[in-house]
Amino acid sequence: MGDKGFSALRPGFCFVSFILLLNVVHGDLSYSIQEEIKRGTVIGNIAKDLGIDLRTLSSRKARVDFEGTQQRYCDMNLNTGDLITTERIDRESLCGKKPSCVLVIDLLLENPLELHRVSLHVTDVNDNSPKFKKMLIEMEISESADKGNRFSIEEAHDADIGQNTVQRYNLQKNDYFILAVDNNKVELVLENTLDREKQKEMNLLLTALDGGSPQRSGTVVIHVTVLDANDNAPVFSQAVYKASLPENSPPDTVVINVSATDADEGVNGDVTYDFGHLTDDDVNVFSIDHKTGEIRVTGVIDFEARSSFEMRVEAKDGLGLTSYAKVIIDVTDVNDNVPLIYLKSLTNPIPENVSPGSEVGIVNVQDRDSESNRQVRCSIQQNVPFKLVPSIKNYYSLVTTGQLDRELVSDYNITITATDEGSPPLSSSKTVQLSVADINDNPPVFEEQSYSAYVTENNKPGSTLCSVTARDPDWRQNGTVVYSLLPGEVNGASVSSYLSVNGDTGCDPRCEVV
Numbered sequence: 313m314g315d316k317g318f319s320a321l322r323p324g325f326c327f328v329s330f331i332l333l334l335n336v337v338h339g340d341l342s343y344s345i346q347e348e349i350k351r352g353t354v355i356g357n358i359a360k361d362l363g364i365d366l367r368t369l370s371s372r373k374a375r376v377d378f379e380g381t382q383q384r385y386c387d388m389n390l391n392t393g394d395l396i397t398t399e400r401i402d403r404e405s406l407c408g409k410k411p412s413c414v415l416v417i418d419l420l421l422e423n424p425l426e427l428h429r430v431s432l433h434v435t436d437v438n439d440n441s442p443k444f445k446k447m448l449i450e451m452e453i454s455e456s457a458d459k460g461n462r463f464s465i466e467e468a469h470d471a472d473i474g475q476n477t478v479q480r481y482n483l484q485k486n487d488y489f490i491l492a493v494d495n496n497k498v499e500l501v502l503e504n505t506l507d508r509e510k511q512k513e514m515n516l517l518l519t520a521l522d523g524g525s526p527q528r529s530g531t532v533v534i535h536v537t538v539l540d541a542n543d544n545a546p547v548f549s550q551a552v553y554k555a556s557l558p559e560n561s562p563p564d565t566v567v568i569n570v571s572a573t574d575a576d577e578g579v580n581g582d583v584t585y586d587f588g589h590l591t592d593d594d595v596n597v598f599s600i601d602h603k604t605g606e607i608r609v610t611g612v613i614d615f616e617a618r619s620s621f622e623m624r625v626e627a628k629d630g631l632g633l634t635s636y637a638k639v640i641i642d643v644t645d646v647n648d649n650v651p652l653i654y655l656k657s658l659t660n661p662i663p664e665n666v667s668p669g670s671e672v673g674i675v676n677v678q679d680r681d682s683e684s685n686r687q688v689r690c691s692i693q694q695n696v697p698f699k700l701v702p703s704i705k706n707y708y709s710l711v712t713t714g715q716l717d718r719e720l721v722s723d724y725n726i727t728i729t730a731t732d733e734g735s736p737p738l739s740s741s742k743t744v745q746l747s748v749a750d751i752n753d754n755p756p757v758f759e760e761q762s763y764s765a766y767v768t769e770n771n772k773p774g775s776t777l778c779s780v781t782a783r784d785p786d787w788r789q790n791g792t793v794v795y796s797l798l799p800g801e802v803n804g805a806s807v808s809s810y811l812s813v814n815g816d817t818g819c820d821p822r823c824e825v826v
């Protein structure tokens with residue numbers, strides 16, 4: 313119910329009208345009513361408050377009039393003198409946010425014309441809830457936002473005034489934001505840094521509360537999208553990648569795939585690969601696929617030249633954050649080198665009288681492969697009086713196994729074969745020609761044990777008596793037979809006075825018969 317009471321004319325309500333111009337104002341009335349009051353509610357008794365009796369009120373045709381509005385908010389009951397509401401009175405539509413809302417009513421009496429001003433102070437009731445402009449507020453906040461950064465939220469609106477309007481805000485508890493409200497400025501304050509990789513969006517429920525009774529509230533959902541900042545460098549799946557690569561792998565052989573992931577989005581998460589610094593030797597040996605991280609062979613892989621490679625690979629995201637990993641490629645040996653045989657020394661020719669077991673040569677074998685691929689067995693053919701005796705490391709002695717006899721075999725072709733233990737094995741061979749040097753070890757031997765010859769007497773000196781032959785298988789001088797007669801006597805005269813022998817041929821050209 314409206315309080316009733318008198319108040320002095322406020323200068324603010326001294327508006328100009330022709331009625332005001334014509335008439336003298338005798339007295340003003342002032343009432344206070346709540347908005348939205350029920351129709352038919354008695355605001356006050358005009359007759360009583362103006363001190364006019366009911367009959368006068370009737371006879372002078374008292375009536376209410378409203379300035380500048382079609383709406384008749386109230387009327388007067390001439391029988392009772394009561395001022396009664398006839399329409400809904402909504403403070404908000406009448407006065408909006410004005411702190412005081414006064415509805416001015418002209419009360420007219422005729423005969424003589426008399427004007428009274430009735431001020432209706434419409435007081436606010438909490439009939440409006442705080443309202444946010446939208447049901448959903450979309451915010452995008454970079455994950456790189458610092459702690460303490462503030463993000464403005466459009467405040468809630470409440471058509472009511474005073475305590476009935478928005479008094480406070482309440483932010484649903486969450487891990488990242490708190491609320492700061494200062495002078496109607498509503499801000500989200502970042503309390504813990506965001507991490508898109510952990511949580512890329514969240515809904516925050518913000519409630520605005522008024523101070524009315526009963527209290528009214530309005531809510532809005534703040535949908536926060538955490539924008540990616542390039543805050544993650546790519547991360548390789550391994551710090552060290554190890555691969556094993558057989559030597560002689562042809563170009564295009566895939567060695568290994570390296571892979572890095574980047575938790576960021578879009579271009580921030582696009583990883584490309586490259587080699588880090590490479591030595592000049594390695595530059596053309598491998599290639600890396602910038603997109604897939606696939607490392608392939610492009611050059612010659614020779615275990616004997618290089619048994620392992622170590623290089624750095626780089627992963628880079630779209631905005632240039634990089635990280636590195638190591639790639640170790642162990643080249644595995646393939647049995648691609650034949651054993652090589654080197655004759656380090658050789659006694660050639662060999663005197664035929666060397667004793668069995670004599671060393672006549674030194675052989676060295678080498679294989680550039682490794683492990684079992686470089687284990688070499690060395691042998692020579694059977695049926696020669698030689699053998700290979702393993703010595704230190706890859707050295708072998710070539711020694712005789714029996715008595716040599718130049719007169720039987722004067723030359724040997726000795727084939728040394730070296731075979732490694734690779735799979736399949738590789739072998740090579742080398743033939744050494746050995747000559748046996750002569751020793752004068754054979755005496756000349758006559759073809760016959762004895763020679764008999766018959767001569768006629770009185771033969772001429774110089775006629776051939778007979779011819780003898782002795783053979784010596786030794787070489788050259790050592791096999792050259794020189795004939796001579798042993799001293800002797802025939803009938804008291806020396807043999808040489810009867811016979812002579814050709815030292816070179818064994819023929820006796822001067823046989824003389826005694």
Ligand SMILES: *[C@@H]1O[C@H](CO)[C@@H](O)[C@H](O)[C@H]1NC(C)=O
Pocket residue numbers: 566567568569604606
């Ligand atoms: C590398 O990745 C490719 C596909 O991108 C695949 O075909 C290949 O087998 C992989 N190689 C290795 C060594 O993992």
Ligand SMILES: *[C@@H]1O[C@H](CO)[C@@H](O)[C@H](O)[C@H]1NC(C)=O
Pocket residue numbers: 723724725745
């Ligand atoms: C050894 O080899 C040489 C050259 O091939 C050949 O002339 C010679 O007859 C061979 N000697 C023997 C005893 O086989």
Ligand SMILES: *[C@@H]1O[C@H](CO)[C@@H](O)[C@H](O)[C@H]1NC(C)=O
Pocket residue numbers: 749750751752753787788789790
């Ligand atoms: C004959 O034999 C001797 C040793 O008995 C030797 O020193 C010499 O070189 C040999 N002569 C030839 C031509 O082989």
